[in-house]
Amino acid sequence: MSHQVKMLFALGVLVLAAAEPYSAQQLPAASIGQPPRSAWPTYNGDYSGRRFSPLTQINASNVSKLEKVWTYHPSNAGVAGLGGFAGWIKSTPLEVNGVLYFSIPDNVWAVDARTGHELWHYKYPPSKATHIGSRGVAMWGDWLYFESPDCNLISLNAKDGTVRWQKQIADPKLEYFCTMSPLVVRNHLVVGVGGDSLDNPGYLESRDPETGDAQWHWNVEPKPGEPGSETWPDIESMSHGGGMTWMTGTYDPELNLIYWGTGNPNPVHASAARKGDNLWTCSIVALNPDTGKMAWYYQVSPHDTHDWDAVQTPVLFDAPFQGKPRKLVAQGSRNGYFFLLDRATGEHLLTAPFIEPNWSLGLNAKGQPIPDPKKEPSRDGTLVAPSSNGATNWFPPTFDPQSGLFYLNASQNWSIFYLTAEGKAEGFAGRDDFLNFAGTLEAIDYQTGAVRWKHDIGGVVAGLLSTAGGLVFDGDTSGNLIAVDPATGATLWHANIGQNLTNGPITFELDGRQFLVFGTTNALVAFALPKP
Amino acid sequence: MLLSTIFLALPLVAQFGPASPPDPAIERGRQAFISACAFCHGTEATGRSAPDLVRSSVVLHDEHGDQIGPVILNGRPERGMPAFNYTPEQIADLAAFLHSRAAATANRFSYTISGLLTGDAAAGKGFFFGAGKCSTCHSTTGDLQHIAAAYEPVDLQRRMIYPVPTYMDSMMGKKTKPAPPVKVTVVLPSGQTESGVLEHRDEFKVVLKDASGQHRVLNAEGAKVTVDDPLAAHEQLMAHITDRQMHDTLAFLETLK
Numbered sequence: 070m071s072h073q074v075k076m077l078f079a080l081g082v083l084v085l086a087a088a089e090p091y092s093a094q095q096l097p098a099a100s101i102g103q104p105p106r107s108a109w110p111t112y113n114g115d116y117s118g119r120r121f122s123p124l125t126q127i128n129a130s131n132v133s134k135l136e137k138v139w140t141y142h143p144s145n146a147g148v149a150g151l152g153g154f155a156g157w158i159k160s161t162p163l164e165v166n167g168v169l170y171f172s173i174p175d176n177v178w179a180v181d182a183r184t185g186h187e188l189w190h191y192k193y194p195p196s197k198a199t200h201i202g203s204r205g206v207a208m209w210g211d212w213l214y215f216e217s218p219d220c221n222l223i224s225l226n227a228k229d230g231t232v233r234w235q236k237q238i239a240d241p242k243l244e245y246f247c248t249m250s251p252l253v254v255r256n257h258l259v260v261g262v263g264g265d266s267l268d269n270p271g272y273l274e275s276r277d278p279e280t281g282d283a284q285w286h287w288n289v290e291p292k293p294g295e296p297g298s299e300t301w302p303d304i305e306s307m308s309h310g311g312g313m314t315w316m317t318g319t320y321d322p323e324l325n326l327i328y329w330g331t332g333n334p335n336p337v338h339a340s341a342a343r344k345g346d347n348l349w350t351c352s353i354v355a356l357n358p359d360t361g362k363m364a365w366y367y368q369v370s371p372h373d374t375h376d377w378d379a380v381q382t383p384v385l386f387d388a389p390f391q392g393k394p395r396k397l398v399a400q401g402s403r404n405g406y407f408f409l410l411d412r413a414t415g416e417h418l419l420t421a422p423f424i425e426p427n428w429s430l431g432l433n434a435k436g437q438p439i440p441d442p443k444k445e446p447s448r449d450g451t452l453v454a455p456s457s458n459g460a461t462n463w464f465p466p467t468f469d470p471q472s473g474l475f476y477l478n479a480s481q482n483w484s485i486f487y488l489t490a491e492g493k494a495e496g497f498a499g500r501d502d503f504l505n506f507a508g509t510l511e512a513i514d515y516q517t518g519a520v521r522w523k524h525d526i527g528g529v530v531a532g533l534l535s536t537a538g539g540l541v542f543d544g545d546t547s548g549n550l551i552a553v554d555p556a557t558g559a560t561l562w563h564a565n566i567g568q569n570l571t572n573g574p575i576t577f578e579l580d581g582r583q584f585l586v587f588g589t590t591n592a593l594v595a596f597a598l599p600k601p
Numbered sequence: 602m603l604l605s606t607i608f609l610a611l612p613l614v615a616q617f618g619p620a621s622p623p624d625p626a627i628e629r630g631r632q633a634f635i636s637a638c639a640f641c642h643g644t645e646a647t648g649r650s651a652p653d654l655v656r657s658s659v660v661l662h663d664e665h666g667d668q669i670g671p672v673i674l675n676g677r678p679e680r681g682m683p684a685f686n687y688t689p690e691q692i693a694d695l696a697a698f699l700h701s702r703a704a705a706t707a708n709r710f711s712y713t714i715s716g717l718l719t720g721d722a723a724a725g726k727g728f729f730f731g732a733g734k735c736s737t738c739h740s741t742t743g744d745l746q747h748i749a750a751a752y753e754p755v756d757l758q759r760r761m762i763y764p765v766p767t768y769m770d771s772m773m774g775k776k777t778k779p780a781p782p783v784k785v786t787v788v789l790p791s792g793q794t795e796s797g798v799l800e801h802r803d804e805f806k807v808v809l810k811d812a813s814g815q816h817r818v819l820n821a822e823g824a825k826v827t828v829d830d831p832l833a834a835h836e837q838l839m840a841h842i843t844d845r846q847m848h849d850t851l852a853f854l855e856t857l858k
Contacts (some may be wrong), residue, residue: 243656266709267655267707449718449720452716454840460606485759489714489715491713492644493643495655500712502755502758502759504839505763505839525804551804
């Protein structure tokens with residue numbers, strides 16, 4: 070977008086976009102955040118993180134008739150490392166104007182949403198950075214944004230996948246790596262970073278979507294003397310405190326706040342040199358997207374020692390709590406607890422476990438689980454539920470306003486946590502030995518925290534979608550895509566898709582036909598009802 | 602739990618594999634570092650009166666001594682570091698050592714887990730034959746004879762709690778015994794009964810190997826599936842055993858060399 074167009078757009082002169090439908094604006098920023106119908110324009114479909122679609126063409130009465138429309142096997146998708154995980158489609162595709170945009174590490178594709186035909190493929194040069202996954206791309210106007218594993222923010226032309234510019238957002242030599250789908254808020258592109266193997270500080274940045282230049286930088290750790298610094302013993306620990314920001318946050322336009330989860334403190338498993346709560350790691354934070362200033366925070370795991378990043382989507386919804394209408398934010402956190410807060414103020418409303426964690430002595434007055442010092446990693450091993458993989462992880466949850474239930478893929482798992490560091494503890498400083506990998510789809514009553522029902526899905530590798538058609542979509546770990554009744558968890562439909570679901574499914578309507586699109590270990594697949 | 606899930610990949614594992622064989626340059630660098638640098642930077646280069654070099658930006662940006670070399674040759678007089686008149690080979694050795702320290706720190710799968718034998722073997726024996734009910738299924742002179750010779754303590758401790766090979770075993774090149782067979786009986790809606798060794802189970806199907814060795818794929822919907830899983834007792838144990846009991850029982854099993 071030219072400077073002049075940007076000016077006009079800022080003045081609200083949208084007619085220009087209408088006059089030049091393709092060259093001007095494929096995705097006007099003002100249209101992002103609407104309930105997802107014909108488009109799925111952001112990582113979570115809209116800004117709320119609910120992953121709830123208002124579409125009803127596919128519904129409980131006809132879901133049994135769903136059939137496969139196309140399968141797309143990504144071209145030239147070989148990505149080395151990580152025992153093959155890297156090639157899994159963990160990204161949530163965007164769908165804008167009938168085109169799907171999705172990624173795996175080092176690769177972005179544009180695919181025709183109606184037919185599954187590849188329109189273009191962008192390949193980034195290989196790098197030594199960790200290739201663990203790519204959550205997807207972001208779109209603003211005619212441009213896409215992709216975080217490379219070695220932390221370049223790359224702007225691509227959505228039309229043909231050519232590179233407009235690339236900007237470094239973190240230093241991969243220090244062991245940062247990047248996976249996130251950026252969040253677009255008006256003229257801000259919010260990018261997060263990952264990598265907790267060498268005690269780097271975490272941060273969040275806003276970049277100008279036109280130029281890629283930094284607009285603001287928010288540090289997960291305070292500087293000496295600032296509020297929060299009293300939760301660290303010294304400058305050394307504070308400046309190497311971790312807290313990665315590797316999952317896409319959410320946004321409330323009315324409050325003008327973005328909501329972000331932060332990762333675990335460092336050194337990961339050794340806590341002796343970082344006594345204290347270690348703010349603002351393992352927290353949900355509310356930031357002003359124009360300034361990066363923090364409005365409030367709530368720490369879900371004070372002084373974490375188990376690698377339980379609190380980066381799970383902070384899901385926003387407006388609903389009653391104890392009889393009073395509230396603007397709420399909910400998180401099913403990796404530490405095994407569900408949290409409900411007032412998102413205007415950060416006031417704590419409810420904490421409830423959704424598995425049976427064994428690491429806490431109970432809740433404090435603020436509703437935070439109190440870590441049991443006996444359950445910290447030890448040299449001879451400490452048996453803890455959940456494992457470092459967590460009671461849940463990056464797997465997208467969903468909130469269905471019709472059922473009033475919060476759904477997530479959860480795992481009642483155990484691990485033996487060891488401390489290994491000799492001398493000064495650095496990096497992970499320990500490791501856990503996984504025992505089991507259970508998995509259930511759970512429905513949580515946000516008003517009480519009670520788990521209404523559980524549905525066994527074997528293990529957990531993917532996420533969820535709910536729709537106004539009275540459906541919750543998930544995948545098990547035996548290659549089945551399933552649709553369940555939101556109220557009961559009963560299976561309404563399943564299809565064996567050959568591989569496991571590996572992302573959060575999306576849905577959108579094109580030419581009057583509702584599509585369901587999801588990723589697997591090696592394909593992007595579309596389902597729909599038969600054409601009448 | 603379903604058998605098919607046990608081998609599930611871990612989405613969050615960053616790097617795999619044991620450490621590669623030692624490079625002689627690293628060892629030479631270590632010796633040089635200990636004699637010239639360790640007094641200020643610490644023997645493991647994690648810092649003492651002088652900075653930590655493991656998570657140092659200079660070291661992490663260095664390629665074969667190109668960043669480290671000038672610092673060694675010129676010193677940092679303003680911070681009290683003297684200059685060292687080292688040859689390019691000596692600098693390369695020091696760089697190799699420092700890179701190895703950073704790599705070893707960053708790769709958690711190269712960490713050595715040790716010091717597990719803190720328990721009381723006598724108390725562990727008591728648990729084994731008593732509250733733990735281990736002797737219900739296991740025998741110290743039968744299946745567990747010489748068990749301590751078959752596994753490292755870390756693997757023995759894990760398998761004691763839940764004796765199933767994990768994805769990590771294969772990624773780290775460990776050879777572990779497969780999980781014990783699970784017997785399954787399926788009563789189909791027709792009343793027909795099938796039984797055998799469970800090979801797969803999900804919500805929609807059960808796969809078993811029957812007595813004749815035939816693989817049978819059965820529709821699980823509407824069927825009554827009964828599983829006799831020898832791991833069920835371990836699942837209960839996992840949720841209730843204390844760390845003390847775990848360490849004591851490991852100490853007892855370690856006597857079974």
